[in-house]
Amino acid sequence: MDHIGDDHGGHDHGDGHAHGHGLSDYYLEQLVTVFVCGAMGLTAVLMYTFGRLDVILIPALRPWVLAGGIALLVVTAVRAVSLWRSVSATRDDHDHGTPGHVHGPDCGHDHAPGDHAHMPGGIYLKTIPLMIPLLMFVMGMPNSSGFSxxxxxxxxxxxxxxxxxxxxxxxxxxxxxxxxxxxxxxxxxxxxxxxxxxxxxxxxxxxxxxxxxxxxxxxxxxxxxxxxxxxxxxxxxxxxxxxxxxxxxxxxxxxxxxxxxxxxxxxxxxxxxxxxxxxxxxxxxxxxxx
Amino acid sequence: MFRDVQDFVLNFSSILWEAMPFIVLGAIIAGILEELLPQTLIARLMPKSALPAVMIGGALGLIFPMCECGIVVVMRRLLRKGLPLSCCVSYMLAGPIVNVIVLFSTYVALDPHYGWPAVALRAGIGYFIACVTGLVVHAVHLRVGTAALLKEVAVPPASAKSISLTVIDGPAAADEPEPKKSVMQRLDNISATALHDFMDITVFLTLGAILAAFAKMLVTQEDIQLLSRDMPYLAIPAMMALAVVLCLCSEADAFVAASFTEMSLSSKMAFLVLGPMLDLKLLLMYTRVFRWKLIATIVTCTISLTLVSSIVLHQVYDPLPLTAGGAPPTPVLPPAAPSPTP
Incomplete structure (x- = not known):
């Protein structure tokens, strides 16, 4: 998962110097992830609620989409709360002149290097395709007209x-x-x-x-x-x-x-x-x- | 133009939303595995030699049924936890075929004229191809190493030393004391991994569904049927191409295969065996776990082995006497619901 470890480590937090772009980028990326996944989960629930799945899935599969949407919303909520708490902790750390840490090496679990999401614009590029189903839902698609x-x-x-x-x-x-x-x-x-x-x-x-x-x-x-x-x-x-x-x-x-x-x-x-x-x-x- | 958009939206939406809950499930399982599964446990449990590991991997779908979309997400984390790459590949390829729900739906779709022999053929050929591909991947892995085959996200951390079948002997990782973590910290880690994996894989699922929806507008079943009529050796690659393009769920593809009433069993088998292993959306999803060298190995093996085994099947086995009423039925029974993970 994403973390701020590498570039964060190079900062001097003891002299009152503000957190650099690494931390703000990290939070921005996490917020985008939470927003996109939450929106996807909400769309799944609404697709079920408004009967949009009726024309594309058999009845037995529709509750799976609802359950998937709810599960995604729950996971997103957990992550959002956790982020909120970590932001507070980071602010407190900063106020006290100690290095803030968010989900980094001291989490006690491994971080895959490929997870590191500091590629410029990577998270935002990923957002584009994920917006397609959400936009389709807003535009009223798919509707009950079926195939041509x-x-x-x-x-x-x-x-x-x-x-x-x-x-x-x-x-x-x-x-x-x-x-x-x-x-x-x-x-x-x-x-x-x-x-x-x-x-x-x-x-x-x-x-x-x-x-x-x-x-x-x-x-x-x-x-x-x-x-x-x-x-x-x-x-x-x-x-x-x-x-x-x-x-x-x-x-x-x-x-x-x-x-x-x-x-x-x-x-x-x-x-x-x-x-x-x-x-x-x-x-x-x-x-x-x- | 409007009609094309309407058809595209239906095809795209149905592929995407059918897979979505299983990606969520896979992502949550991935998060739990990442957080809770001890780093060296899998490597300790797996056999040390390639063949049994690959054979076990190919049969794991019977115990842990997963659809082809969800499996990719989970595999990435299992690889990081030390599952041998060859075993992962054989499970990933055979899992969506050697799976009780899929085999039952195959029986329902192809009964009564093909029935259980068709089920056995699908499972047998699928298992064979998965195992052979797993062994080829093992050989390639030994030659070029992990870094050339896996994305960084799937490579085990340095403490695990290797994901090859050389099981981790070093006690370092296993013996490292696990730092104490609060429930909230664990939940945070699980949710972070799950959301990351969901987003990462769903991007490529979406792109694959777009490609498949476009392809479906250009190619119809009638085209394939016309192209292949009276040319069984052309029908086999044509049906393989169709399987790659259609991106069907393995629980449903047998019903589509059965609707090709003029096709031989061999070309239907080519469709049923290759589809769950390789299609446009899977190909894009593989790019989030494997490097191109490994993807090329998997693609080459699955395509060539499917082609050869279908041609052999056509030569040696023709269970369908061409008598009146001897064609496989267009299915009418309700399908089994797609398999969730256990």
């Missing part, structure tokens, strides 16, 4: 060609309400494919147009943070034209229709396809974002 449509479209990639679909026999039973993840997982499970194929299902996701009667249904899934977001995908095939004015790209919808699984050889996978637009109507309803 272009970014999401690039993550989705090109829709695979399905070709002509073969009809599957309808199965009786109540409409199954499937979570998007469950729908996606069932495509990889032969048993579930057999069980679900032909059933009427209800799934909520977002739309992306492929053609007038052919839409992708997707949901973005975050594992830890927004940087690892991946799209889970299914397909909607309609008997009738889907009005895009009513259902634009990225609109959240609940789809109700007959499920089948279509093999995509080049992707080595089965894709869930929901067929809609038969006698029961379009089978699409606008939904709240999930």
């Amino acid at each position: 449509m272009e970014n999401i479209n690039s993550r989705l990639g090109k829709a695979v060609a399905l070709g002509e679909l073969q009809d599957v026999a309808a199965k009786s039973g109540d409409t199954l309400t499937l979570d998007f993840g469950e729908l996606n997982m069932s495509a990889y499970d032969p048993g579930k494919r057999d069980a679900y194929e032909g059933r009427k299902v209800r799934v909520t996701g977002q739309l992306k147009k492929v053609s007038e009667k052919d839409y992708e249904l997707f949901k973005l899934k975050m594992t830890c943070c927004a940087a690892d977001m991946i799209p889970l995908k299914a397909r909607i095939k309609s008997e009738i034209v889907i009005p895009q004015s009513q259902f634009p790209d990225h609109q959240w919808v609940t789809v109700e229709g007959q499920l089948q699984f279509v093999e995509i050889p080049e992707k080595k996978m089965f894709l869930p396809v929901i067929r809609i637009g038969g006698k029961g109507g379009l089978g699409l309803q606008k939904a709240q974002p999930e």
Whole structure:
């Protein structure tokens, strides 16, 4: 950690000569450190409090940021109190004509030479990048708007060609309400494919147009943070034209229709396809974002 | 332009804030280690020869799980306390992979078609690369010495004599009477070290997150997938490059790997093994502990060993019969929370 040992040692404190630049630089650097770390901790707490983490982290990780912010504030407070006390002690020492010492060799622990923060401007240069997240928070970023449509479209990639679909026999039973993840997982499970194929299902996701009667249904899934977001995908095939004015790209919808699984050889996978637009109507309803 | 800024902010913020609590935790642990851990204890406990020390280091993640961001902060202080450099490197590289939470999330992401074999491959290759790199670092260390490899902040104080595997024999440091300190003085020292380390490492985490966010705007998964389609030997380096650019947490990367449905297992393994060892933010964070000579050694070893082991894997092991439905699933199960330190 930073200390004032080396250059301080060269001063003569016995003749009433004021402490040199080494001591004032040291305190200034420590104050900057306390300020920046405290601000970072406070920002973490506020990010959690104002829900700014909701769009970038999964729920399980958000309390960790809060805890990290609080821990940082506590450590900063301890350091601030300690600095305050050492300033008083130094002043007293100075008044009595004895060498003041702050966190130096007599602390009884080792000081790494690389910790020595007397490189000109070093601490201030470090402050610049650390101000970026704080400034972003003040400017209201990140906000709830999420990734741009272009970014999401690039993550989705090109829709695979399905070709002509073969009809599957309808199965009786109540409409199954499937979570998007469950729908996606069932495509990889032969048993579930057999069980679900032909059933009427209800799934909520977002739309992306492929053609007038052919839409992708997707949901973005975050594992830890927004940087690892991946799209889970299914397909909607309609008997009738889907009005895009009513259902634009990225609109959240609940789809109700007959499920089948279509093999995509080049992707080595089965894709869930929901067929809609038969006698029961379009089978699409606008939904709240999930 | 506005859309680009919006995407950049999301990527940057998510990488930074996900890592932040673990940097805080690492910094506090670093402060406690610096203040309370006796200077020669680690050196006395560690085996004296290189191979067992490196092998123990590579497996420490099973007992002390830490994510790759937090580990760098702690390593710096452990090195100062006499942890052998080769052991530190093997723990730092293998720790984020050979880790119960990471291995479980790998299983969840790659199950059912790869399942436990994929988990074993990830752990085995990661451990192997970490140990070999640790041994290479040991050899380099013996040749060029500590000062050429470590930043001053990570070099043990003179009383510890050496951080090499030549365990400190001299009783001087251990036998020096510890000066009495008040609780307040100890807290002050811990807080000073913790804040210093937090600030020092977070600067480079921030810069790394900026670089990663820019890179993510330029490279998409679709690009990599298109580039590598039908060219498995190009897919391996492409996925390695993607791992370096994306800066993903090791608890989450298996889910992203699984989303590359057209990729071979070998290229996914290249992604999963290299990412926790080397990415843009880690590279910048390494500069706060290691000198460029050591960083170059680590980078060269991890990249070349990942490439070779993935190519060998591609040649000898293809568990995926290309039958209908035989692709790895896009994951749907909730992830394990990233691992804190114990």
